[in-house]
Amino acid sequence: MSKARVATVWLDGCSGCHMSLLDLDEALIDLAPKIELVFGPLVDAQEFPEGVDVTLVEGAVSSHDDLHLAQKVRARSKFVVALGDCAVTGNVPSMRNQIPPKQLLERIYVDGVNVNHRVPSDGVPPLLKQAVPLHEVIRVDLHVPGCPPPAAAIGFVLTELLAGRKPELAGKVKFG
Amino acid sequence: MPDRVSIRIDGELIHAKLGQTILEAASATGKFIPSLCHLKGLKPVGACRLCLVEVAGVGRLLPSCTTPVQDGMAVTTRSERLDHYRRMILELIFAERNHICAVCVSNNHCELQALAKRLGVTHVRFPYSYPKAPVDATHRQFVLDQNRCILCTRCVRVCAEVEGAHVWDVGGRGVGSRLVCELNRNWAESRSCTSCGKCVQSCPTGALAAKGYAAEEMVKRAETISRLVEAKGARA
Ligand code: SF4
Ligand code: SF4
Numbered sequence A: 001m002s003k004a005r006v007a008t009v010w011l012d013g014c015s016g017c018h019m020s021l022l023d024l025d026e027a028l029i030d031l032a033p034k035i036e037l038v039f040g041p042l043v044d045a046q047e048f049p050e051g052v053d054v055t056l057v058e059g060a061v062s063s064h065d066d067l068h069l070a071q072k073v074r075a076r077s078k079f080v081v082a083l084g085d086c087a088v089t090g091n092v093p094s095m096r097n098q099i100p101p102k103q104l105l106e107r108i109y110v111d112g113v114n115v116n117h118r119v120p121s122d123g124v125p126p127l128l129k130q131a132v133p134l135h136e137v138i139r140v141d142l143h144v145p146g147c148p149p150p151a152a153a154i155g156f157v158l159t160e161l162l163a164g165r166k167p168e169l170a171g172k173v174k175f176g
Numbered sequence B: 001m002p003d004r005v006s007i008r009i010d011g012e013l014i015h016a017k018l019g020q021t022i023l024e025a026a027s028a029t030g031k032f033i034p035s036l037c038h039l040k041g042l043k044p045v046g047a048c049r050l051c052l053v054e055v056a057g058v059g060r061l062l063p064s065c066t067t068p069v070q071d072g073m074a075v076t077t078r079s080e081r082l083d084h085y086r087r088m089i090l091e092l093i094f095a096e097r098n099h100i101c102a103v104c105v106s107n108n109h110c111e112l113q114a115l116a117k118r119l120g121v122t123h124v125r126f127p128y129s130y131p132k133a134p135v136d137a138t139h140r141q142f143v144l145d146q147n148r149c150i151l152c153t154r155c156v157r158v159c160a161e162v163e164g165a166h167v168w169d170v171g172g173r174g175v176g177s178r179l180v181c182e183l184n185r186n187w188a189e190s191r192s193c194t195s196c197g198k199c200v201q202s203c204p205t206g207a208l209a210a211k212g213y214a215a216e217e218m219v220k221r222a223e224t225i226s227r228l229v230e231a232k233g234a235r236a
């Protein structure tokens, strides 16, 4: 059996969903031989590759970089999973959505500090007007809410997908 | 007139009391109909529409919390159509305000969140509106966070009907509707609030909470309100 090409992506989130994935502990050993991890914070690849079977996306879409990566993920993956509340609902990153980005950044980097009163612009992507859930910018095949989703839910999702089934999550997962 | 009627709920023959609502008759026999604005002991208002049911011979869906039973009625409480509408209602409730469960005082103890899980809502298909909603933390003991309010009016009713203070009302129109304290004052400036906390206990979400609780810590006892009303009724 050829290995499934799996990617993980970290947008505007706290990395908690990736931690939860690692919390699968010894179950990862069973999954490992069936998976080739081709992109994500856990591997070294610089560019999101072509021909990915499943991509798990953590985080809200918050910046121009997030948006471009999300679009690339969609174009190059067969199955896209919104992993965790930030990707599913916007969650904590969306708490800035009532404040215009310029005002927000000035409040933090100009009014909020004692030294270096300057909004950073080098090497940081410009923010979108609002941080939004993944499915507001690309088509998403499965939503796994939770902050973070329990490791068992992620394990169930991966096992079902590797078995060629679409995981049925209704009634099993919750926001928060 | 007989004071008992026979109705069918999901095909099952049930004897109900005349004057009971469909929701009351159903819960009396242990049947679950989703509801949010209903709280036993308070006057039903049919605000949230989650308890919609199908009644044979009636073209439109009826809220079971306000519809009285009638002899011979045949009620369906679960169907694809009802699931569809109920999920949609929940999603619209979420899209209307800012519900950040992970950091909410009511996380894991919230009726809205629990119902979304139970009815299989895994995401909200409608674009979130991210409104700017105020928080009133002026009261010494309690907080009102309009980001989490679903306008069920349980607080309005418990305060008016049980406590007799009538501090709360709903002001504004449409999506601009907001819970208001008296004539739109800060809660601390209320002339009639007795600080009894009944509104807080009745609130199904994290919109009304006692002060001093962090995320997940606010556990409410809405059933004490129902018991209180029952006890008052028994005494009268
Ligand atoms: S009120 Fe309920 S649904 Fe809303 S954020 Fe709080 S826990 Fe979540
Ligand atoms: S604390 Fe009691 S009196 Fe004050 S608003 Fe709430 S229910 Fe009304």
Ligand code: SF4
Binding pocket: B148, B149, B150, B151, B152, B153, B154, B155, B156, B179, B199, B202, B203, B204, B205, B207, B208
């Ligand atoms: S504050 Fe709570 S009880 Fe009052 S209307 Fe809002 S959600 Fe309902």
Ligand code: FES
Binding pocket: B034, B035, B036, B037, B038, B045, B046, B047, B048, B049, B050, B051, B052, B063, B064, B065, B066
């Ligand atoms: S419970 Fe019946 S409309 Fe809300």
